[in-house]
Structures are given as structure tokens and as C-alpha cells.
Amino acid sequence: MRKGEATRARILQEAARQAAVRGLSVVSLNDVAEAVGLSKSGLFKHFESKEAMQLAVLETTLERFTAFVWAPAAELPPGRARLETIFERWLTWSEVENAEGGCLLMSAGAELDDQPGPLRDLLQAQQRRWLRTLQREFTALTDPPLSDRQARLAAFQMKSFVFGHNDNRRLLEDADARALAEAAFHDLLDRTARGD
Amino acid sequence: MRKGEATRARILQEAARQAAVRGLSVVSLNDVAEAVGLSKSGLFKHFESKEAMQLAVLETTLERFTAFVWAPAAELPPGRARLETIFERWLTWSEVENAEGGCLLMSAGAELDDQPGPLRDLLQAQQRRWLRTLQREFTALTDPPLSDRQARLAAFQMKSFVFGHNDNRRLLEDADARALAEAAFHDLLDRTARGD
DNA sequence: GAGAAAAGAGCACGATCGGTCACCTTGGTC
DNA sequence: GACCAAGGTGACCGATCGTGCTCTTTTCTC
Numbered sequence: 001m002r003k004g005e006a007t008r009a010r011i012l013q014e015a016a017r018q019a020a021v022r023g024l025s026v027v028s029l030n031d032v033a034e035a036v037g038l039s040k041s042g043l044f045k046h047f048e049s050k051e052a053m054q055l056a057v058l059e060t061t062l063e064r065f066t067a068f069v070w071a072p073a074a075e076l077p078p079g080r081a082r083l084e085t086i087f088e089r090w091l092t093w094s095e096v097e098n099a100e101g102g103c104l105l106m107s108a109g110a111e112l113d114d115q116p117g118p119l120r121d122l123l124q125a126q127q128r129r130w131l132r133t134l135q136r137e138f139t140a141l142t143d144p145p146l147s148d149r150q151a152r153l154a155a156f157q158m159k160s161f162v163f164g165h166n167d168n169r170r171l172l173e174d175a176d177a178r179a180l181a182e183a184a185f186h187d188l189l190d191r192t193a194r195g196d
Numbered sequence: 197m198r199k200g201e202a203t204r205a206r207i208l209q210e211a212a213r214q215a216a217v218r219g220l221s222v223v224s225l226n227d228v229a230e231a232v233g234l235s236k237s238g239l240f241k242h243f244e245s246k247e248a249m250q251l252a253v254l255e256t257t258l259e260r261f262t263a264f265v266w267a268p269a270a271e272l273p274p275g276r277a278r279l280e281t282i283f284e285r286w287l288t289w290s291e292v293e294n295a296e297g298g299c300l301l302m303s304a305g306a307e308l309d310d311q312p313g314p315l316r317d318l319l320q321a322q323q324r325r326w327l328r329t330l331q332r333e334f335t336a337l338t339d340p341p342l343s344d345r346q347a348r349l350a351a352f353q354m355k356s357f358v359f360g361h362n363d364n365r366r367l368l369e370d371a372d373a374r375a376l377a378e379a380a381f382h383d384l385l386d387r388t389a390r391g392d
Numbered sequence: 393g394a395g396a397a398a399a400g401a402g403c404a405c406g407a408t409c410g411g412t413c414a415c416c417t418t419g420g421t422c
Numbered sequence: 423g424a425c426c427a428a429g430g431t432g433a434c435c436g437a438t439c440g441t442g443c444t445c446t447t448t449t450c451t452c
Contacts, residue, residue: 007430039431041411107306109367
């Protein structure tokens with residue numbers, strides 16, 4: 001059982017890597033098994049189907065995302081510094097996690113947005129929660145607190161900048177992607193704090 | 197030849213539809229052929245390979261994008277109204293073009309960003325040009341004109357809002373996605389015009 | 393209307409896909 | 423050290439993948 005959990009983790013790691021590069025729905029069980037040093041049928045002792053493996057990949061990636069982006073910010077009190085930490089960690093996450101293939105959550109979002117099923121359901125639920133978290137953080141930014149609509153608008157922009165950063169960096173290969181995103185975000189923080 | 201061009205167009209239309217839903221690299225020649233009422237081998241009289249077909253799909257989609265988004269704006273003089281038209285048409289494009297599968301250019305961007313080849317090259321080149329076009333439009337927004345850096349930052353934000361709109365609408369199924377994007381964009385126009 | 397070229401059908405190929413089954417090997421427990 | 427379940431292998435299944443081949447039908451041109 002100890003052994004089993006270790007190989008399961010190795011499988012998930014490799015599967016996540018391939019999913020980030022080729023797409024979550026296009027990972028090949030054969031290739032994953034080979035890379036891990038297993039036979040294809042050996043995989044099925046850890047996951048009852050390909051979809052179950054994809055789901056596990058998504059779950060562990062979501063957990064890693066929370067640990068990497070949210071956890072460090074959670075130690076700070078609500079406010080501007082916390083939001084800045086979230087944004088910085090978020091950008092860094094999308095840069096270093098699966099460095100070759102890019103952020104899995106982002107590519108999976110584009111991939112799953114029109115393919116109903118448990119994968120989409122899971123990602124949608126988490127992303128909705130994440131966006132509400134951001135909204136809550138913005139609400140706590142000013143005194144008196146922002147209106148719901150203002151906070152939603154700010155959270156929407158914050159998230160948009162992460163998407164923009166990702167596209168500029170990966171498809172356009174723009175070396176200034178991060179600087180642009182940071183500048184846009186700090187403008188957003190400034191005018192939100194001013195109460196625009 | 198007249199006949200051939202017609203079926204070629206039908207093939208491209210169906211292939212684009214499937215590419216938007218399933219992903220550009222996962223379109224099935226069999227399914228495309230069947231949907232068009234052709235045999236699989238019949239496809240190869242119009243495209244020498246699957247990749248050639250994907251490339252043609254991307255090319256025609258890019259042309260349609262330009263015709264739908266840019267052409268109406270090009271009739272207006274540079275300035276705020278033109279930028280507003282571009283943004284509105286862009287959002288509408290992503291909503292109505294391949295309504296079931298979403299904007300092909302967006303999903304293809306996420307799909308191709310780590311897969312070198314002519315497909316990625318084409319999309320990257322066009323998207324870079326498009327972003328420069330937006331930057332140019334922003335430059336012409338104020339008198340005196342915006343600095344390069346300011347215009348780039350504005351274009352980056354505009355594009356980001358389209359990405360955010362797309363994700364909110366399709367994955368999160370947020371009914372307010374368009375309203376949020378429009379609000380964010382008009383704020384951007386306002387403060388850019390003010391010279392922030 | 394004859395002839396050539398284009399459009400398309402049908403079949404088969406090798407590869408790969410996710411998945412199953414029977415069998416063997418290892419590791420942990422009493 | 424016996425035992426049993428967990429971990430893992432290899433062969434194999436049917437389906438589908440992109441693609442090449444030969445052959446027939448349609449369409450355009452003179």
C-alpha cells in the first residue's frame with residue numbers, strides 16, 4: 001500500500017506534465033506508463049479508467065494551486081498586500097508549474113469549456129469559488145467596503161490580466177508579459193483603493 | 197473546379213465547427229467527412245494531409261475574424277468609437293462564431309501555445325499583428341498621443357478582458373460576463389482618454 | 393460529344409487508442 | 423515463515439486514427 005501510493009503519485013505527476021503539454025483529454029496511457037516505467041495495464045491497478053486518472057490529475061493540480069497561490073497569501077491580513085501576493089504567486093505559478101506545457105488549469109479551462117462531464121464540473125466549481133475568493137478580497141480592500149458589483153468587476157479584471165499574461169507569454173512569446181500584467185494590476189489596485 | 201471549391205468550403209466549415217468543440221488537433225477526418233456527406237478518402241482530394249486541412253481552417257477563420265471584427269471598425273475614423281466598435285464586435289464574434297464550441301482562435305491559442313509547427317506559427321503571427329493594431333488604435337486615442345508603453349498596456353488590458361469574458365461566459369457560465377467585460381473596457385477607455 | 397482532368401468511392405494498411413484478462417511477483421501482516 | 427492481498431506484466435481485444443492505393447463517376451473544356 002505504501003508502495004502503491006508512491007507510484008500513484010509518480011503517475012499523476014507524469015500525467016499532469018503530459019496533460020499540460022498535449023492537453024488533458026489527449027494524454028496517452030501508453031506514454032504515461034512508459035515514462036513512469038510501468039506497463040499500460042499496471043496503470044489500471046491505480047485508476048479504473050482514463051477519466052478517473054484525468055480527474056485525479058485535476059484534483060491534485062487544484063490542491064497544488066491552492067497551496068502555491070493561496071496559502072502564502074492566507075498568512076497575511078486581508079488587504080492590498082494580500083492581493084498583491086496572490087497576483088504575484090498566481091503569475092509565478094503559471095510560469096513555473098509545468099514550465100514546458102504551461103498552466104494546466106488554464107489550458108484545461110479552454111479545453112473543457114464545451115465538454116460536459118465530471119472534469120468540467122470540477123474545474124468550473126473550483127474556478128467559481130476562486131473568483132468569489134478574489135471578489136471577497138477586493139471587498140475588504142477599502143473602507144467603506146466595495147459594492148458587490150465593484151468587487152466583481154475588480155476580480156474579473158484581475159483574473160483577465162492573468163489570462164492575458166499567459167497568452168502573451170506563451171503564444172506571443174512576449175518577454176514583457178509579466179511586466180505588462182503587473183502594471184495593469186497595480187493600476188487596478190490603485191484606482192480601486194482610491195474608490196474609482 | 198467550381199464544384200470542388202464548394203465542397204472544400206463545406207469541409208472547412210464543418211472542420212472549423214468540430215475544431216471549436218473538440219479542439220483543432222483532435223478533429224476526426226472520418227467525422228468531418230461523414231458530416232459533409234463524403235468518404236474519408238474524398239477529403240484527401242481537397243487537402244493533402246490533416247495538417248493542411250487544419251491550416252486551411254485556421255486561415256479561413258482568421259479571414260472571417262478580420263472581416264467580422266476589423267472591417268466594420270475600419271470604416272470609422274481612428275478614435276474612441278472605432279475602439280468601441282472593435283471591442284463590441286470582438287465580444288460578439290466570440291459569442292456567435294461557432295456558438296456551440298466557442299471562439300476557435302481562443303481555444304486554438306491555448307492548444308497550440310506549446311506545439312511548434314506551422315499552425316502555431318500562423319496563429320502567433322496573426323495575433324501579434326492584431327495586438328499591434330490595437331496598440332496603434334490606442335495611440336491615436338489622445339492628443340498628444342500615448343507613449344508606446346501606455347498604448348501597449350492599454351492593448352494588453354483590452355485583450356485580457358476579451359479572454360476574461362470568454363472564460364466567464366463559457367466555463368463559469370456567468371450570465372454577466374459581457375456586462376463585466378464592457379464595464380472594464382469602458383473604464384479603460386475613460387481613464388486612457390483622461391491620460392491616466 | 394469526345395477527351396481529359398477533377399471529384400469521389402472503396403478498401404486495406406500499420407499504428408495507436410482505451411481497456412480486459414489471466415498470470416506472476418512482491419510486500420506487509422500475523 | 424506462511425499467507426494473502428496489492429502491485430505489476432504480457433498478450434490481446436475491438437475501435438479508430440491518418441493515409442495510400444486503385445478504380446469509377448462526375449464535371450469542365452474544346
